[in-house]
Amino acid sequence: xxxxxxxxxxxxxxxxxxxxxxxxxxxxxxxxxxxxxxxxxxxxxxxxxxxxxxxxxxxxxxxxxxxxxxxxxxxxxxxxxxxxxxxxxxxxxxxxxxxxxxxxxxxxxxxxxxxxxxxxxxxxxxxxxxxxxxxxxxxxxxxxxxxxxxxxxxxxxxxxxxxxxxxxxxxxxxxxxxx
Numbered sequence: 509x510x511x512x513x514x515x516x517x518x519x520x521x522x523x524x525x526x527x528x529x530x531x532x533x534x535x536x537x538x539x540x541x542x543x544x545x546x547x548x549x550x551x552x553x554x555x556x557x558x559x560x561x562x563x564x565x566x567x568x569x570x571x572x573x574x575x576x577x578x579x580x581x582x583x584x585x586x587x588x589x590x591x592x593x594x595x596x597x598x599x600x601x602x603x604x605x606x607x608x609x610x611x612x613x614x615x616x617x618x619x620x621x622x623x624x625x626x627x628x629x630x631x632x633x634x635x636x637x638x639x640x641x642x643x644x645x646x647x648x649x650x651x652x653x654x655x656x657x658x659x660x661x662x663x664x665x666x667x668x669x670x671x672x673x674x675x676x677x678x679x680x681x682x683x684x685x686x687x
Contacts, residue, residue, distance in 0.1 A: 545587040
């Protein structure tokens with residue numbers, strides 16, 4: 509069964525899913541973020557089949573998320589390092605982990621935490637801010653066409669995408685403070 513492609517959908521979420529939407533891909537990036545660089549490390553840590561790992565690593569290199577560097581060792585040895593594009597995915601993966609900690613495990617059963625190396629302070633949350641640094645909640649947002657939206661559909665996009673948001677099921681904790 510082949511995976512659904514999203515490369516023709518003009519949407520940032522669809523485009524990200526097209527490049528990263530496979531669970532193995534996200535787990536490879538997670539491991540790269542915490543220091544894995546070698547094929548064997550990914551294979552052992554993830555328990556992933558070699559052919560699947562090879563395919564995902566090739567796609568991540570092709571998409572500019574990882575760079576592949578030949579090592580000065582006997583045989584054909586390579587390391588895979590995150591590019592700036594790949595390192596920027598820490599925010600998305602942290603958001604997924606925080607969501608899972610709260611809604612899947614429960615905060616008293618969190619399997620692992622990210623903490624700052626120098627202080628040991630735990631990453632406890634992420635906040636979205638507007639262009640002036642003011643925290644915003646999902647209930648305060650609307651989706652509007654950006655500069656890359658096709659001109660021919662700009663009017664219909666505004667009507668379709670900028671609908672009033674649904675109320676969140678639980679009140680958010682973040683306040684509207686400047687960051």
